[in-house]
Amino acid sequence: MRVPRKGSRIHLIGIGGAGMRGIALMLMQMGYVVTGSDIDCDRELVRGLGEKGAILFSGQKAENITDQKVVIYSSAIKESNPELERARELGIKCIHRADFFIDFGLSRKILGVAGTHGKTTTTAMIAHVLERMEQEVSYYFGSPAIGGEQARWSGNQMIVMETDESDKSFLKFNCDLAVVTNIDWDHMDAYGHSKKNLLDAFESFVSQAKKKVLNADDENTFRMKLKDMDQVITFGRNSLSHVKADLTSIFREDHNLCSTTAVRVWGKPIGRLKLRVPGDHNVSNALAALSAIVLLGFDPKLALPHFFTFPGTQRRLELMGVANSNPVYDDYAHHPTAIIAGLKALRSYYPDEKICLVMQPFRFARISYLLDEYSTCVSLADRIIVTQVFPQEENNLERSREFCYRLRAMNPNAQIAMAGTLELVPKIVKSSLIKNEVVYLAGPYPIRSCAKPILEAIK
16 A cells, blocks of 8 residues: 555544554654544543544544545444445545554564453553663554553654454564463454464464564463474463563552562573562563563663563553542453453452452353353452443343343352443442452443442442
8 A cells, every 4th residue: 555645634433442542643643634433532542532633523424534545444343334335435545453554664573462361561561661771662552551652653663562363463464573472262253263263373473473472371372383493482480481480479559559579581580570560460461571572682681670660551450549448440351361360469469358340241252152251250259240241232231131140140159230331330339338348340441431430439
């Protein structure tokens, strides 16, 4: 594709989506006029794009498409979308969001991070540490850093980017360095509900890269059959790991959850890794990031101190506030493995407190093949509030109730309440709240809207 001139209008359908928002930021930094539509332009992150100069349209309508040079869409956009149909009628170039990086010449040197869990945090950590080491770096990941952003275009040859396995688009990138955080059973509809197809796709992603970073603690990742093992570095607690963590100590700064662990690189101690983001899963993410930085040729001892300045990313076990000694955390944990990791992390920092899990399930397809794992989530919390299933087109109250009934049948002693709407969540939380109880919001973005009303309700 011929790259449009700077100042041209580029349109993003669903501009507030996790991946689309980052592209909008990069386009504006590159000098383009960005227009975009979203179902909910009142969301904080979408409003922020308008404040930065994007022209926003509420709702997706054919009349939003006029003189734009390119229209960008994601896999969530259907072929019947009125904006996509109108753009094609007008002969406007329409590209998938993954093709943006290729068509706009941003894929010259890619450090690509893939994995079912932790790829946003790992990508953000790599970008943060490289910037602190005074490296000019472009980056792109799925959620803004706390107090920062999720994308930057520096004009530098290298881009640190989160890739997406949910629609197989990560296979479009020939990475110079590929990182795999872990492989779990998710987005199975994209792989014909075949575990082999999913594993083969990750293996293809890694095989085309010149250098590889793999998780030695994750069986699915560690068993990849790679022909060239010369440029592979592994991380974890496994004794075979090239970048290895020892026992982790945890501590709290008020309600900020921190940890520290000694690290060895190729068997040699290099110092202590300190983090302001909680849980063993984030230690793993940090080891992945450190491994990538080592493969880039940087001294790990110089990189190590910068991890403690990493603030975390939004919606990754983010502290939303504390009211009457009750902390409220928000987490983009929609897969049971992620919810379990969040619950275990909170339990380690609050061993004597009750935990209230407010869970918004994400897609009935995921629920159907991961019901046992969702049941494990229930068993790890002291009480559970289940909301209607997201997204909106799957918002079927009866099916949501059925899911709740099945969880109760599998956990007969659990306290499980059903919230028919998100507006009811604060009232249900408050109804049984006790002193120091931790409230954990887990799910896609709508559940975050409950945080402030809960804090107000329990003041």
